Amino acid sequence: MKKLIKLGLVLALVLITAACSQGANSENNSESTEGSEDKNTTIEFWTMQLKPTFTDYIQGVIDDFEKENPNITVEWLDVPAADLDKKILSSVSSNTAPDVVNLNPTFASQLASMDALVNMDEELSDKEQESYVEGAWEANQLNGETFAMPWYLSTEVTLNNSMIYEEAGLDIENAPETYEEAREMTETIMNETDKYGYFPSMDLSLVLQHMVKMGVDLTNEDMSKAAFNTEDGLKAFEYFTEMYQNDMMPAEALTGDQRESIDMYQAGQTTFFAGSQFISQIEENAPEIYENTVPSQAITGKSGKKSISVQNVVVPSQTKNKDAAVKFGKFLTNAENQLAFTKLTPILPSAKEALEDPYFTEKPEDATPKDMVRLVSASQLDEAELLVPPMDNYNELRQSMFDAISASMLGEMEPQKALDKAEKEWNEILSQ
Template sequence: MKRSRIVILLFLFVTMILLAACNGSSESSGAEDGGDDGGGEADEEITLEFWTMQLQPTFTDYINGMIADFEEENPNITINWLDVPAGDLEQKILADVAAGNAPDLVNLNPAFGGSLAELDATVNLDEALTDEEISRYVEGAWEASQLDGETYGIPWYLDTPVTLNNTEIYEAAGLDPEQPPETYEEAKEYAEIIKEETDQYGYFPSLDLSLPLQHMELMGVPLTNEDGTAAFNTPDGVEVFEYFTELYQEDLIPAESLTGDQREGTNFYQSGQVAFGVNFFIAEIQENAPDIYDATVPSAAITGDSGKTTTSVQNLVVPEQSGYQEAAVDFALFITSAENQLEFAQLTPILPSSTEALEDPYFTEPPEDADPMELVRITSAEQLPNAELVVPPMDNFNELQTVMYDAMSKAMLGESTSEEAIAEAEEEWNAVVAD
C-alpha cells in the first residue's frame, strides 16, 4: 500500500472509533439512545439519509416515486435523498464516516464499498438478512460485495458485457457476422483478417482501470493466492502479456486501447473504425450513429480459458454508524424488490439483481424484429445466471490495478519483455499487499 493511502485509512479508522466512543451513533440519522439492533424503530420517528451515485436528473422521478411509496408504507420514516457525482462519492463517504456523519444507506460499487469494509465500517448483511431474503438475489451479484467472507452490500442493478459487432465491416472482410468471435484467440484471428482485407481495426480491447485484471482472470490466470499475494507470474500469465503486446505492436488494435478510457472504444465503434469489442455503450451508439447502430449485432462477451463472464454491480451499503440499521436494511430490500427493479430496468439498459424480476419476459423473450438495444438486453440477461465479479473486492484495489496496468503497458510499449514486466508486477503487488 502506498504511504499516503495507509495514512488516510489509519486516520479515518482512528477518527471513526473516537467519534463512535464520544457520540454513540450517527448524527445524520438523528439517533440518540437507540442501539444498532434497531430496537423500537417501528414506534419512533425516523429520518434516513440515503445517497445514490449520479442518478439525477435522469432518474429523479423514479427515485422520488419509490421513496414516496416507501414512506406511505412506513409513515414513521422519512427519506432524505442526496445524489453524489460518481467521481466524488468514494472520498465523500470516507470523509463523512471519519466525521461521524455517515448516511444510513449508500449506493456504492464493490470497490467503493470495499473501501468502507476495509475499515470495518459496514453492517454484515449476512447477519442482517434472512436466508430467504438472500436467496432473492442472483448468486454472483450477492457474492460480488464480499470482503474477507462478509457481505457488505445488497446488490441493486447489474450489467454483463456484450460484444457488439459491425456487420458491414464483417462482410467487407469476408466474415460471417452470424459467427462472431467467442474467445480471445478468435478475436485475434478476426482482427488479423479484418486488417488484411479492409485495413481497418477489427478489435478494441480496452485496458482501462480494472480491465487488465479482468482480462487475466478471463484468460484463465488467477490473480492471487489465498493470502492475497500475486499468483499471476506464471507461463500462462506471460502469455496474456504476450497476447496484448502482439496485438498492439502488430497494429491490430488502436493505440487508444492502451492509452484511452473505456469510452474510446465506443467512439471508435460508432465512427465505423472498429468491427467489434466489449464494453461499448449501446445507448450512445444509438443516439450518435444510427447507421452503425442499425448494422450492429450483439453476441456473448468474449472470454478465455476460464469460460467465465464477468458482471458489474451497483449495491446498497448500510454503514455501521447508522443508528437505524434495521430501517435502512428494510429500505434497501424495498428498493431491490422485484417490482421496483423491473420498473428501473425498463427505464435504462440495466439488469436487476432480483431473480424474480429476471424471469419477466422483458428479459427472456425478444420481441419480433428486435432492435440492437433489445438484443443487447436479452443477451446480457442470458449471461447473468453464470456471471460473477471475476475480480472481487480486494484491499488496496486501486493500487493493485495500477500495478497491473503499468506492467502490461511496459510490455506492450516494448519497454520490458513480458517476462520482466510480469515479474516486476509480482514484486510490486506483493509489496502493496505486505505494506
C-alpha cells in the same frame, strides 16, 4: 500503519475515525434503532448520478416506501459520480455518514475493511439473501462477510458492427467468443478493410479482468501472495504485447480510457468491443452504427469466465437508524422495483424473481439492438461473476499490473521481465 499510509491521508483519517468510534457507534445504533418502528425516523439516501434521468423513478420508489412506512421519511441526495467516493469518505471521517448509499463493490469493500459498513448477513434472512443472483450477492463479500445488498447489474456483451463484417467478408453470426478468435478476425478485418477489429480496453481494472478470463489466478487463496507469474500469465502479456506492437489494436486501448472505445466504434473505426453499457449512447450519437450493431456473447479465454458489474446499496455502520435504513434498502432492491427500473435503461436486476419476467427471456418481434443487448446480457448471468474480488490496496495492485503490461506492450521490457516486476511489487503490497 503502512496500509493506512498507502490508502492515502483521507482514507487513513476515515479508518482512524471509524476504529475509534466503532464501539460508540455500535452502542448508539443499538439505542437509536430500538423501537424505531414506533417513532418518526428520517434517513438520508445517496445515489450516484441518477438525476435528472431517473428522478421520477427514484422519487416514486421513495414515495411508495413512505406510504408503506408512514413513520419513515427518506431524504434523497444525488451525487456526481466523480465526487461520490470523496464525499462518502469525508462524511464517514466526520461521523456524518448517510444512512443508505449506492456504491460499487470495489470502493465499498474499502469501507467494509474498516468495519464501516453494516454486515448484511446479519440483517437479511437466508430466504432474503437467496432472492438475489448468487454472483451479485457474492460480489459484495469480504473476509466471509457481506457488506451490501446488490441493486442493478450488467454482464459484458460484445457489440459488433455488421457493416465492417460484411466489408471484410465475415459472417456476423460467427462473432468471436474467445481471445484467439478475436485476434484471427482482427487480422482478417485489417487486411480486408484497413480498419481495426478488436478494441480491448486496458483501462482501470480491465487488465486484471482480461488476465482472469485468460485463466490466470491473480493471488493465492488467502490473497497473501501473487499467483499470476505462470505460463498463462505470460501468455496474457504476450497476447496484448503482440496485438499492440503489430498495430492490431488501437493505441488508445492502452493510452486512453473506455470513452475512447465508444468514440472509435461510433466513428466506424473499430469492429467489435465490450460496450453494452454504451448502447443508448450509440443509438443517440451514431444511429446508422446502432442500426447495424449486433450484440454477441462476451469474449473470454481459457477460464470461460464472464464478467459481472454490480451496483449495490450499503448501510454505513455509523447510522443511528439501522433498521429503517436496511428496510429501505430491501424495498429499493425488491423484484418489483428492480423490474421497473430495468425497463427504463439497459441494466439487469439482481432479484431472481424479476429475471423470470419475459422481458429478459423472450425475443420481441422486430428486436432492436437494445433488446438483444438485454437478452444476451441476461443469458450470461448464470456464468458471470465479479472477476476481480475486493482486495486490500486494490488501487496499488491494479496500477502495478497496468504499469507492467504497459511496459511490455510499449517494448520497454520483455513480457517475462514485466511479469516478474509485477509479481515482486504485488508480493510487497500484499505483505503490508
